[in-house]
Amino acid sequence: MKQSSSVADLTDELRKEVNRYSPGGKLPSSRALVERFRVSPVTVSRALAQLAAEGLVVTRPGAGAYRARPRTPLAATGDTSWQEVALSADGAADLVPRTVDASGVTVCLAAPPPGVIEFSGGYPHPSLQPEKAMAAALSRAGRRPGAWGRPPLDGLPELREWFARGIGDTVTAADVLITSGGQSALTTALRALAPPGAPVLVESPTYPGMLAIARAAGLRPVPVPVDRDGVRPDLLADAFRATGARVFVCQPLFQNPTGAVLAADRRPEVLRIAREAGAFVVEDDFVRRLPHEDSGPLPRPLAAEDPDGVVVHVCSLTKATSPSFRVGALAARGPVLERLRAIQIVDTFFVPRPLQEAALELVGSPAWPRHQRTLSTELRARRDAMTAGLALRLPELALPHIPSGGYHLWLRLPDGLDEPALQSAALRAGVAFTPGRPYFSAEPTAAHIRLSFAAVSGTEEIAEGLRRLRAACDEALGGPVPQFVRHTPAVL
Ligand SMILES: Cc1ncc(COP(=O)(O)O)c(C=O)c1O
Known part of the structure; x- marks a missing residue:
């Protein structure tokens, strides 16, 4: 832990300093850096490796580290608009046109904006x-x-x-x-x-x-x-x-x-x-x-x-x-x-x-069955916190089935509440969920949302997320915006 934070600190220091050298110029030797920053040779070599990975320095074994020469970007001069035609032009040959659309996947993978509670994630929170x-x-x-x-x-x-x-x-x-x-x-x-x-x-x-x-x-x-x-x-x-x-x-x-x-x-x-x-x-x-x-x-x-x-x-x-x-x-x-x-x-x-x-x-490790037990206990606690919170705060969202496995709940929205309106209001209130529409390959039976309880840090975040979702429902239904919403981060 200590080692990794000293690597990060030294990397930050060197990142600030590197511009003082001319492109291609030699940085101080590893020994000089060890003495000056009072860190170990391993820390110095890890920090230099990090800067090399960022493209700021070049290391030459046996010779030392040098400030990297800036790359001359070519991209800005080109014209890529021809690709719009190329990517669609041969659709006529396809029996069924291929549609390459990653949005259904990215919604579960993308990190929400800072401060937004993640009821949209498809994987366990780091703490799980x-x-x-x-x-x-x-x-x-x-x-x-x-x-x-x-x-x-x-x-x-x-x-x-x-x-x-x-x-x-x-x-x-x-x-x-x-x-x-x-x-x-x-x-x-x-x-x-x-x-x-x-x-x-x-x-x-x-x-x-x-x-x-x-x-x-x-x-x-x-x-x-x-x-x-x-x-x-x-x-x-x-x-x-x-x-x-x-x-x-x-x-x-x-x-x-x-x-x-x-x-x-x-x-x-x-x-x-x-x-x-x-x-x-x-x-x-x-x-x-x-x-x-x-x-x-x-x-x-x-x-x-x-x-x-x-x-x-x-x-x-x-x-x-x-x-x-x-x-x-x-x-x-x-x-x-x-x-x-x-x-x-x-x-x-x-x-x-x-x-x-x-x-x-x-x-094969003894940690694996232990982890599985902890995960089961945690998921149950989170599911129970979410179902109880929903019953209390959002009774108009229908929850026809409470699963005993997995990481999410599927809720039907009441008439008059549509998915895009609720989603925008929810993001403004500071909570992200997955809208139901992409789960239907044809016309949906009704408006739905999917709430994940695994990607949040714990039951407190679930309670706060549901408070925000309540506010979002009120806003989307045209009701009064409750006082506490004004204190939540406005996002978008
Ligand atoms: C039903 C289902 N199948 C498969 C996957 C793919 O998961 P992975 O590629 O991480 O195993 C997901 C991911 O969300 C899923 O929800």
């Missing part, structure tokens, strides 16, 4: 991440023999085995490919299973990041409604008949955004309907490692009850660790595995070996 355990795992991983070598293309065998064990008895390590998180696994699956122009059945509502993947691949998402027991099998069968689709993307556990769990009697139905349609079910098991303390035993993945290779299973470590811990898995049985493997290798080669080694170190 196993930061120490991840750091220790990464450092142990870096020292493993061969850590920087090329990994087997399908992933480290022990990590594939670990994921296979978590899925169920029908799956072995040989059926698993290690991926760069769930997003990349979904991209591989959709590209492997459906050609451009094909329909793909999706739950409605569903994760906008998956709709973005489908559209970017030129697929046509066709919505199949979800109720509190998950996707409706009668409508799923109709949708297969009407479209001839060969793929259905499903989140059977704590669905994003509704939190629904596919009911026990629907699970075999979904598999049977897909099997009869000759179609694959892509099972996005994204929050299996985020049960709340009171969840009870979880239903197994659909893949564990699928002898015929209908299910292509997707899972990831990110939601229980950090968005940067981009390690996930695809599991499938039968010839489809070869197709998935080929797409993944063509697109990305493989997941960096140090990260795979770190994943193995992390999930």
Whole structure:
């Protein structure tokens, strides 16, 4: 800690000083800096490395550090407007135009403006991440023999085995490919299973990041409604008949955004309907490692009850660790595995070996089960704080389902309150949420919002966020703006 703050201090000092030297001029020697700032040689070399990374200095081994020569930017002179035409000109050749739109994903990834409470985040707050355990795992991983070598293309065998064990008895390590998180696994699956122009059945509502993947691949998402027991099998069968689709993307556990769990009697139905349609079910098991303390035993993945290779299973470590811990898995049985493997290798080669080694170190450490218990307890406390606060302050927002896993609630807005108006008012009041519209691939059934309780620092922030949301509702509905709103930071 001390070491890293002295590095930061010295870096700041040197950053201020560097302009005094002429471009290309030599900076004082490391020894002189050690003596002058009374820091260790390691601190000096880390500070210089930081400045080199920023492009302010150039270090030459054995010779010293020099002020970098300024780069002459060319960008301002060019004219990039031709790209507008180029990027759209060949749309006519596409059966279904590809739409590349990252907004559905960035809304969960982007940090909100300073001072704004984040009910929009899709990942746990840093205080809920196993930061120490991840750091220790990464450092142990870096020292493993061969850590920087090329990994087997399908992933480290022990990590594939670990994921296979978590899925169920029908799956072995040989059926698993290690991926760069769930997003990349979904991209591989959709590209492997459906050609451009094909329909793909999706739950409605569903994760906008998956709709973005489908559209970017030129697929046509066709919505199949979800109720509190998950996707409706009668409508799923109709949708297969009407479209001839060969793929259905499903989140059977704590669905994003509704939190629904596919009911026990629907699970075999979904598999049977897909099997009869000759179609694959892509099972996005994204929050299996985020049960709340009171969840009870979880239903197994659909893949564990699928002898015929209908299910292509997707899972990831990110939601229980950090968005940067981009390690996930695809599991499938039968010839489809070869197709998935080929797409993944063509697109990305493989997941960096140090990260795979770190994943193995992390999930094998005693800290991992401890972290999972803490996460379950914390998520439950936050969910309870949010549901209680909503009932007290915002009773007009309908909450049809309180999930026992995952990190968010899905609320229906009352008539007369629309999503854009509420979103703008909320940002002015200092709270960010995710509007419901992007979760529907076609016309939405009603106005909704999704509130995440994992990305905030704790229950106090939840209470404050809900106070701000109350003020935003009043403003959007045209009511009086309560006194306390004037004291919250005005943002936008
Ligand atoms: C339903 C669902 N699937 C997959 C993902 C992708 O997550 P990651 O790539 O971090 O594993 C997300 C992220 O928000 C999600 O909500």
